[in-house]
Amino acid sequence: MLFKDIAILDENFDCQEHRWVGVLGDRIDYIGAQAPADTEKYGEVYDGEGRLLMPAMYNAHSHAPMTLLRGYAENLPLQAWLEQKCWPFEGKMTGEDNYWATLLAGAEMLRYGTVSFSDMYYHTPERARAVEELGMKANLCTSPIAFEPKPIQEYPVFDEMADAIENIDGMAGGRIKFEGCIHAEYTNNDVTAKSVFDWAKERNVPLHIHVSETKSEVEGCRERHGGKSPVQWLESLGALDVxxxxxxxVWVDDGDIEILAKHNATVAHNPASNMKLSSGFAPVAKMLDAGVNVALGTDGMASNNNHDMFQDMYLMAMLPKGNELDPTLVTPKQAITAATRAGALAQGREDCGLVKEGFKADLAVLDVTGVSWCPVNDMLTNVVYAGHGSDVVLTMCDGAVLYRDGAWPTIDVGRVKFEVAERTVRIQSELSQGE
Ligand SMILES: [Zn+2]
Structure with missing residues (x-):
């Protein structure tokens, strides 16, 4: 595809008007103020009038199959939300339920300009199948909850991990990766956690873990582990060596932030979820100042309840200003970096997340003719504070168009919605019958 005479957010997120952007195969082959010498080789010419081309988004923390629980568990504190509502519902979810729910989550992400997600859940083969069919990218992990102090190899979930690292990591031409994971400190123990971290280290794969989400989690951790915070506990067991x-x-102190920065860790910030579950406000400005790679996530659909990263980007830029009474905190550039480049780096995809020659063609095109886009004093400011996911008219992943003008070329979205709705009804009836 050749984007003709289109405004772009360049690799510094500065707006450049009237650009030509040529996509060849899965990469951005050409960016220039003039048409490239050979326009034919790019195929379709896309008229850029009234459009903005920006990097597609990378969702750094999701639980895609939880789309089945959208609107199911509301107005509850985190522990009750998890134990009384989410876990019993999830206990009824089959592999096929996970497959269909992941398809729906992916369709929603694509609708709003997201091409990749870091997904912590179960039923990895079914999720991988959905991602492959969607044409998206994902870093998948399966999240052990392990209270008995024995190595992960003695838990049934290890079979899925071993199989996934063998057969799923690197799938779909590298679009799908597999990572190590524990669900969280408060759902694990030293022995199992250490064995997972060692496993990740031996295979040189990243880890994805819930860390310091609530105040009570941190207090409990300090009691369980001789005063250590979750970040200190993770460091002591080697989780930060990968x-x-x-x-x-949310509840990290200055010492924790220093540890995260020192080890080049990524923090997946989930502002909507943290507010909805009343977990608090993460000190993102401090983390950014300390040099932590702050990326952005939606979290699961029981605590957000949508996959529109534009909303999370808006919240990331807004909340610290109100919470810390300082309007200079978190710039639009920092917020959009978190939604795009930082997420790509968190997934180990160095050549993704920017509109730059030679980079993978992971792109979102926005219709910027709407009333909320006028005037354009600063395009990036409009994107972060006035833009919506619904302004996206085209989403491209590795050069393939996966969403365009209300259509998803890779999936039958009507069937997907039908399946998800039916399966939710089935699970709810099983729960009400106490099966
Ligand atoms: Zn989560």
Whole structure:
């Protein structure tokens, strides 16, 4: 595809008007103020009038199959939300339920300009199948909850991990990767956690873990582990010796932030989820100042309840200003970096997340003719504060168009919605009958 005379957010997120962007295969082959010498080789010419081309988004923390639980568990504190609602519902979910729910989650992400997600859940083969069919990218992990102090190899979930590292990591031409994971400190123990971290280290794969999401989690951790915070506990067991995606980090102190920065960890910030579950406000400005790679996630659909990263990007830029009474905190550039480049880096995809020649063609095109886009004093500011996911008209992943003008070329979205709705009804009836 050749984008003709289109405004772009360049690799510094500065807006450049009237650019030509040529996509060849899975990469951005050409960016220039003039048409490339050979326009024919790019195929379709896309008229850029009234459009903005920006990097597609990378969702750094999701639980895609939880789309089945959208609107199911509301107005509850985290522990009750998890134990009374989410876990019993999830106990009824089959592999096929996970497959269909992941397809729906992916369709929603594509609708709003997201091409890749770091997904912590179960039923990895079914999730991988969905991602492959969607044409998206994902870093998948399966999240052990392990209270008995024995190595992960003695838990049934290890079979799935071993199989996934063999057969799923690197699938779909590298679009799908598999990572190590424990669900969280409070759902694990030293022995199992250490064995997972050693496993990740031996295979040189990243880890994805819920960290310091709530105040009570941190207090409990300090009691269980001789005063150590979750970040200190993870460091002591070697979890930071590999690239770590620490989801949430709401209740981290200066010492924790220093540790995360020192080890080049990524914090997956989930502002909508943290507010909805009343977990608090993560100190993102401090983390950014300390040099932590802050990426952005939606978390699961029981605690958000949508996959529109534009909303999380808006919240990331807004919340610290209000919470810390300082309007200079978190710039639009920092917020969009978190939604795009930082997420790509968190997934180990160095050549993704920017509109730059030679990079993978992971792109979102926005219709910027709507009333909320006028005037354009600064395009990036409009994107972060006035833009919506619904402004996206085209989403491209590795050069393939996966969403365009209300259509998803890779999946039958009507069937997907039907399956998800039916399966939700089935699970709810099983729960009400106490099966
Ligand atoms: Zn989560």
């Amino acid at each position: 690239p770590l995606v620490a989801a949430h980090c």
